[in-house]
Amino acid sequence: MASKVLHAIYRDDDLLLQAVKQIREARYHIGEIYCPFPVHGLDKAMGLAPTRLAITSFMYGLVGLCVAVAMMNFIMIEDWPQDIGGKPSFSFIQNMPAFVPIMFELTVFFAAHLMVITFYMRSRLWPFKKAENPDVRTTDDVFLMEVDAANHNIDDLTDFLYKTGASEIKLIE
Known part of the structure; x- marks a missing residue:
């Protein structure tokens, strides 16, 4: 089975931070978040370990x-x-x-x-590496969250993400 990922676009960093907390409470797995600038407290909200x-x-x-x-x-x-x-x-x-x-x-x-x-x-960055940014708008003014949807009902997860404040959601297979 191929892995399915939902890309949820958020327009505000405070809305993103609240959505991360709600998604984690609902026990969904957040793969990655792409931001145009650092969001204070996002690492703790995602449950990431402190850096060494x-x-x-x-x-x-x-x-x-x-x-x-x-x-x-x-x-x-x-x-x-x-x-x-x-x-x-x-x-x-x-x-x-x-x-x-x-x-x-x-x-x-x-x-x-x-x-x-x-x-x-x-960070696995080296010269001539191809960019891994899934949406070019994340370098300007939007926030993109990758949510793993492999073992979940896509429609339920999409409705849940819209309720958290997502403005766009796209299924990536």
Whole structure:
């Protein structure tokens, strides 16, 4: 059996948020929602798990800090120690106040760049990827909700979606 999906179009973000709550209470499965802008509270209304991207950002920052410390220790202390401005290069601890800006910058650099790469990989975005937007109007002024209709009566589900405030409903097979 082919999967059936109903595309319900909503014109207002508050109406969409109320519809999501009603649809979840009725135990229908929402596959995806396409919005022209972020809707505050939509992720909680859909029951999505919180993101773990902040944890990965922290870990990437720690990697950047470790790379900065190892790089400066090797370059400025072990490999080629120099007396710059009267500051001796006997140990990393003695010179650490001068290294703080570099440690900060590499922490931010690693966290930012690796987060962008992680976000694109997690979202399955890459160059030359074909857009997956089912309706071009969702980039401008309407909200589209995909509701799984495989195991439900299409007419009942369509009536229910109209009652939640949908302005258009289209069956996709």
